[in-house]
Amino acid sequence: KETVYVYAPPGIDIGRDASGHPRVFQLLTSVYGLKQAPKNWSDRVPKVLSSLGFSRCEHDPCVYYAWRGEDFMFMAFHVDDFLICTTLQSWEDEFVDAFVKEFKIKDLGEPKLLLGMNVEYSRELRKLKLSCPLTLRKMIANAGFDDCHTSPSPMSEPKDADVTEADEDDIGGLDLPSIIGSLQYAATVCRPDLSLPSSWLGSERHEPTVGGVLNVRKSLRYCKGSLDEGRSIKHSSGERNSLQASATSDSDWGGDLRHRLRPTGKSRSGAIIRVAGFPVWWFTKLQTVVA
Numbered sequence: 001k002e003t004v005y006v007y008a009p010p011g012i013d014i015g016r017d018a019s020g021h022p023r024v025f026q027l028l029t030s031v032y033g034l035k036q037a038p039k040n041w042s043d044r045v046p047k048v049l050s051s052l053g054f055s056r057c058e059h060d061p062c063v064y065y066a067w068r069g070e071d072f073m074f075m076a077f078h079v080d081d082f083l084i085c086t087t088l089q090s091w092e093d094e095f096v097d098a099f100v101k102e103f104k105i106k107d108l109g110e111p112k113l114l115l116g117m118n119v120e121y122s123r124e125l126r127k128l129k130l131s132c133p134l135t136l137r138k139m140i141a142n143a144g145f146d147d148c149h150t151s152p153s154p155m156s157e158p159k160d161a162d163v164t165e166a167d168e169d170d171i172g173g174l175d176l177p178s179i180i181g182s183l184q185y186a187a188t189v190c191r192p193d194l195s196l197p198s199s200w201l202g203s204e205r206h207e208p209t210v211g212g213v214l215n216v217r218k219s220l221r222y223c224k225g226s227l228d229e230g231r232s233i234k235h236s237s238g239e240r241n242s243l244q245a246s247a248t249s250d251s252d253w254g255g256d257l258r259h260r261l262r263p264t265g266k267s268r269s270g271a272i273i274r275v276a277g278f279p280v281w282w283f284t285k286l287q288t289v290v291a
Helices: 037-049 089-100 133-142 174-189 192-206 208-222
Strands: 003-008 024-026 063-067 071-078 083-087 117-122 127-131 232-236 245-251 266-275 278-290
Touching: 024 071, 083 089, 117 133, 133 174, 133 208, 174 192, 174 208, 192 208, 192 266, 232 278
Parallel strands: none
Antiparallel strands: 003 024, 063 071, 071 083, 117 127, 127 232, 245 266, 266 278
């Protein structure tokens, strides 16, 4: 859409012009690393998918869907990684053939690893499981907890004496922002059991308390003993239209663990949505207002 010139890569000499300035290349297409490349890519992909009959999801701009009678196809993409989910194999083959005409792609088959998640699918049991042991193993190794004892729970209510600001000796060299970030990632993608502790520990990133650091250590031991835990979805024997969605929500009263250090009076809410009995979305969050 615009004229872009670039210098030749190091080691390549294409000479100079009459004024002595280095010659340059004129780009005929967008290339990786160009500032305009993300915008060009985000404009191009929707146009292609729209031409193939897909509609963009209103709640996630990186998810597209299409229907053919009772059959459906979902397309999700992250940068240049595409994931297809469909009920009709011939439709998938047709889509890939059309997509190849627009982009150079490589079919990697059924996903095994996606955005740090392990993807396990059993056709016999018709069961899908998402977990993130690689992310958690890396977190545990970086924290030096490879040989630690495991814990049956990720955290506990701190004692009053531990709700004090932590010093370097209390932290013991732990990279709290990195650990808590890994816990929050795992909680977001496939570990509902880590949603509450990761939310609680979020305030310990930069102003840690003694109790918070103790719970970070406990969460590391808990993850060590539950590396392969995740969320599973199993095919229902009922009709597609009989899939039931249910939502559950709750909150505590003034449950901010730091309220004894800096009283806020804020409560913490949590919710989970299930489809056919399996969790598909959840969150835990400190409320923004005082109840």
